[in-house]
Amino acid sequence: MSRFILRRVLYSLVTLFILSATIFVIVRLTGDPLALMAEASARPEDLDRIRHQWGLDRSWPVQYATFMQNAFKGELGKSFNYRLPVSELYFQRLPNSLTLGIAATLISLLIGVPAGIISAVKVNTWWDYVAKGVALLGLSIPGFWLGLVLILVFSVWLRWLPTSGAGDWRHVVMPALALGWYFAASMLRLTRSSMLEVLGSEYIKLARLKGLPDVVVIAMHAFKNALIPVFTLAGVNLVVMVNAAVIIEVIFAWPGIGRLLYEGIFQRDFPLVQGVVIMAGFMIVAINLVVDILYAFIDPRIRLTR
């Protein structure tokens, strides 16, 4: 088990290296940030001074080496725009994004998984068609439209919820719903197909032949097996929601990381964009690691062989 964990950690580190190098290069390919950073009347000397100040006049490999060195110390550079260390900005916004991400993940699980199970158990019946229809809607309805409609209905007409921004639980409901809705659809489809596969297996047949009640067959025998791929998806979804829910965050003026990244891109705030993407990558890798280890706890086959 420890060897298993060790190997996973090693792969994760390699992935992170590749990710950091890639994002480093790509961000610099978008062009010179000086045009946006300097004021309108800046002279070339001013631009050079600013360039030097931020270390942008050094060669790329040198910049990369410095960046990685600092990254290991936990410093991800300083934002051009906000004049704060990127890590500080990131962690300042992280709780907001986590709140939204977790709420949206919960919603996607609460809607998607039961619907997927029902859809699989009652395959090709009305339940199934309705569920598939819901999934289609979820994947097709654009997030910004749904977000605006939710605001219109719940904030303006019904006056139940506040329009935007962060605050108490009432502020989270609509953005989480708008965000989770899309992912609920993919959860539904995955749960459905996973359940269908499991329900067709021999051990389910035997469980039925044992005369076990349907509930036990589905909820215990089938569900636990079907859940495994759903976990992976939930983990990846969570990371995406935390780091890249740009549209929802812009519409709801949610002070999250997605918005930070989006504004950073438009402002050519290199350190910010780099830092956020690295953190996001780190999070994906970490979540994958956690999920892998969780698998080992759920599935004895992984746990007990090597």
Next chain:
Amino acid sequence: MTRVAPLLEVSGLQTQFFGFGGTRVVKAVESVSFSLDEGETLGLVGESGSGKTTTCLSIVGLLPRGGRIVGGSVVFEGEDLTRKSQRELRRVRGRRIAVILQDPMASLNPLFTIFRQVAEPAFFHQQMRGRTLRARVQQLLQAVRIPSPEWRMRDYPHQMSGGMRQRIVGAIALAGGPRLVIADEPTTNLDVTIQAQYLDLLKDIQRQTGVALIFVTHNLGIVAKMCDRVAVMYAGRIVEQAPVRELFDTPRHPYTRALLGSVPKLGSKEPLYSIAGQPPNLASLPAGCPFHPRCPEVLARCATDEPKDVHAGDDSVARCWLVSDGVARS
């Protein structure tokens, strides 16, 4: 002479599969009748697709999607199972009739312990709990000759060998204390050496518990060893039914004869005999006797009229015009 009522009496069982919105009908089981006494072993023999498994699943009422019993009756312990609801059948399954499936690895849930899976029938049907349950599981595992059962019951399926897994499936079958066990090709996936052990085990258990056994197989050697009576199936019908000795000595149906003929003889240098033609397409069977296109002894009549059951000998039934014509060839 009064006969004790048979444990299981299947009469004229007809099972069909409806696919493609009801447009395609597969007649999987067509008028199958047989009976089984307490403690008796019936062998169900035939090629793949002959309806053996469907017959078994029909007995317990657990047909796959699209399947339905459209005629006949299955009287078990005096009650017609075809008239029962799924809820009532669930009380029969695992408790009074148990099933052993072919692939032992696939039959066991990889995420649950052996204990859990063996205990379930006793837990749900007999409401056993706690120490009684543990004792029962241990006893069952011992009965199927699993060494150190108190340790092994904490293991998971993937930690056991194929032979052990199949024995555990056997233990599961016995857990509810059934009167009838249906074993659907239980040894097909096992090594030959393990097969013999397993069959011995089954026989022992049968002797000890007096349970009746329906043994589905395509292996005539196993039939000879295990069964009291044999039913040969072809295209969803039982073409011949007889006590095992009689079947091997005087096979009446050409198909039976062909089957026996195709068993390779040890040391023989003759080319292997195989039955000419293709297995039948159950969605579109030919008129008359379903075997007639491949029958080496076909008559003109066979193409138009389907033969009926003909009783012959002591306890045998055959469905062939040859038999009814009184022309008994050997």
Next chain:
Amino acid sequence: MRRPRFEARVSFRVLAVVLLLLAAVSTALPLASPAGAAAKGKLVLAWHAGFASRWLDPQEHDGTATPDNFFTALHDALIKNQGTELYDHLALAERFTVAADSRSATFTLRKGIRFHNGEPVTPQDVKFSYESYRGAKADVFKKKTERVEIVDDRTVRFQFKEPFLDFAILFGTANVAGPGWVVPEKYYKQVGADGFKQKPIGAGPYKLVRHEPGVKVEMEAFDGYYRPVHVKQLVMTAVPEAATRVVMLERGEADIVYNVPGELIGKVSKLPGVTLAPVLSGSFFIEFPGFQDPKNPFRDKRVREAVSLAIDRRAMNQAETAGHGRVTGNWINPDVQYAIEWPEFERNVDKAKQLLREAGYPNGFDVDWVTPLPTFYSRGERIIAQLREVGIRGRLQTMERGIFFQRLQGGLKEFPGTQIILHGVRIAGSWSFWYEGYFKCGGFNSRDRICVKDLDAKFDQYERSVSPTERKKLAEEIQRGILENHYLVPVFRHAFVNAIGPRVVAQKWQDVFPTVTTGYAYPWEDLKVKDQ
């Protein structure tokens, strides 16, 4: 025995009356400073984009008409633009004079002015703010200033190397430069430039309560301010999505909302209690990069005039800002020094076609690209449609804002062939700042695309001149030169349409947006909200 009791009763009564009188008087007198007693309520401003932390620090003013929305709440200047005063409203200074030869300027600070941390505003702070200023136009100030003298404990004199005629305008216009905005020297050095941007301290009407970078700035009335501050809590929050801003207004979650886009203006104007505030803002004008090239069709004045005749300015105004903008003659707005008046240009498609025929283009010609200022792509589309009517065919080129400016600053090589650029600029301070950056050969944004030699020569003369009369004359000549020759074609002055919610006290929208040099709602201390 009776006598004493009677006297006691009388004295009791007298005492009671005196106490009552005192109580009445005390409630009528403002015992605390103006700000503290009056400040109440909360006002929320929904800002229409993200915001950079450096906008809270006037020392690094980026020269755009954006940071002033923020730092005018937290900071204050010696003189500034407020109301109809373009740059010389007395703020921290109670008196200022510019020498007749424009070689020095002297300011006297008010008595008793303080920073938010209680420290007094001293001439030393003024000197520090000026000398360490590194934002827009810092080079100009540094080049022309000889020294900053502290004359006494309230007086500062700026001594220049040569006559610095534009000093007051540059110094006092918040959307041009920032050295006149006084920051506390000790605190600034203590926390450093970056720390200051997170937790700024100034002498403005509001002090910082909380700063969430890019999200929200929460401020509270500073009771040490020398003018009364009416609203106690001022919150500026970033809401980039227009529909969400409008909904916040509807729901009362925001009291002032900036930048209502064209398609939502109708809806907002119908909301109960909501007033539209269409503030005139940036000027849009057309440039013909490299038009002096003999191969460029725009070298011919008639062709340029044809473009001017073809543009339907009124339709543009109507479609883009629901008619709230202004169709211009001169694109240099009247609140800027030396701007001249110019009649509205006519629209005459037939005359335009006639001119093109005369110039040798009976069937019109093709333009490689028409590039509008991002993100005003629809305006570019309209220009293209209007020009097509007279036979000038062009294609729209869209690009991201950063790229646009990069290419402008890259010069003519970034705009090869025959091209048209639709600029949009908020012109502030003096007309010459615009000329310097957008027209002059070598200007930061104009580079080598225009370069009209005789006008540039006049401009050099203007810059060297020390006579205001001469300057004014030259300014007018140059503008006339541009307008008569159609070197640039003005389109319209667009409206930065804001909206005021019902809680804000206002008879008309100008009560909330009184400062003509800006599109933002300052001076902040004058805003009032209704009682709950």
